Amino acid sequence: MKPTRALLLGLTLTAAMAAHAQYQWIDKDGRRVFSDRPPPADVPAKNLLAQPRAGQAPAGRTAMPPADAAAAAATAATRPAAAASGAAPAGVDKALEEKKRKAEQAEAEKKKAEEARIAAARAENCKRATSSKATIESGMRMARINSQGEREFLDDAQRAEELKRANAIIASDCG
Numbered sequence: 001m002k003p004t005r006a007l008l009l010g011l012t013l014t015a016a017m018a019a020h021a022q023y024q025w026i027d028k029d030g031r032r033v034f035s036d037r038p039p040p041a042d043v044p045a046k047n048l049l050a051q052p053r054a055g056q057a058p059a060g061r062t063a064m065p066p067a068d069a070a071a072a073a074a075t076a077a078t079r080p081a082a083a084a085s086g087a088a089p090a091g092v093d094k095a096l097e098e099k100k101r102k103a104e105q106a107e108a109e110k111k112k113a114e115e116a117r118i119a120a121a122r123a124e125n126c127k128r129a130t131s132s133k134a135t136i137e138s139g140m141r142m143a144r145i146n147s148q149g150e151r152e153f154l155d156d157a158q159r160a161e162e163l164k165r166a167n168a169i170i171a172s173d174c175g
Contacts, residue, residue, distance in 0.1 A: 024050035122173040129169035136163045 025039045026032055026047040033039070039048060136142065142154045142162075154162065 022050060022052070023048075125169055126174035129166045129173065133163065133166040133170065136166065 023035050023038055024032065025043050026049065027043065032049070038051070136159055142159065143151045144154065146152050
């Protein structure tokens with residue numbers, strides 16, 4: 001390769017790197033973002049990791065004159081103050097916020113329905129255990145069907161065990 005071609009290649013690569021100015025910041029979700037455009041106004045200055053040097057314009061743009069660069073630096077310096085003052089952040093998608101709010105509301109309703117279902121099941125278990133306890137304590141002969149399909153009557157030890165089980169269910173579901 002001739003020295004002039006190597007020099008020309010080096011200059012071309014340098015110009016391409018300068019034209020490929022990048023901004024780099026960490027968004028509100030903690031992800032690293034790369035862009036050729038400045039970050040939104042709601043990104044704090046501490047989360048801005050890299051930006052083009054003064055006089056280096058992002059791709060497809062012209063360099064700012066020094067006066068505009070100073071104004072942009074002043075705007076960037078006031079960015080955290082604007083975010084802290086509670087002003088509405090620029091660039092926030094209203095539809096996305098609405099969708100997020102609806103998803104949170106649906107999740108809350110789903111959780112509430114699940115809690116209601118669990119409460120109803122506990123009330124039913126309490127009712128059955130109370131009825132079973134009353135039957136056991138009545139002194140009537142009790143029978144159950146065994147694994148072979150035969151009826152067997154409960155003796156005193158089995159009745160005491162059933163009473164203990166019913167009391168445990170009452171303690172857990174009725175209290």
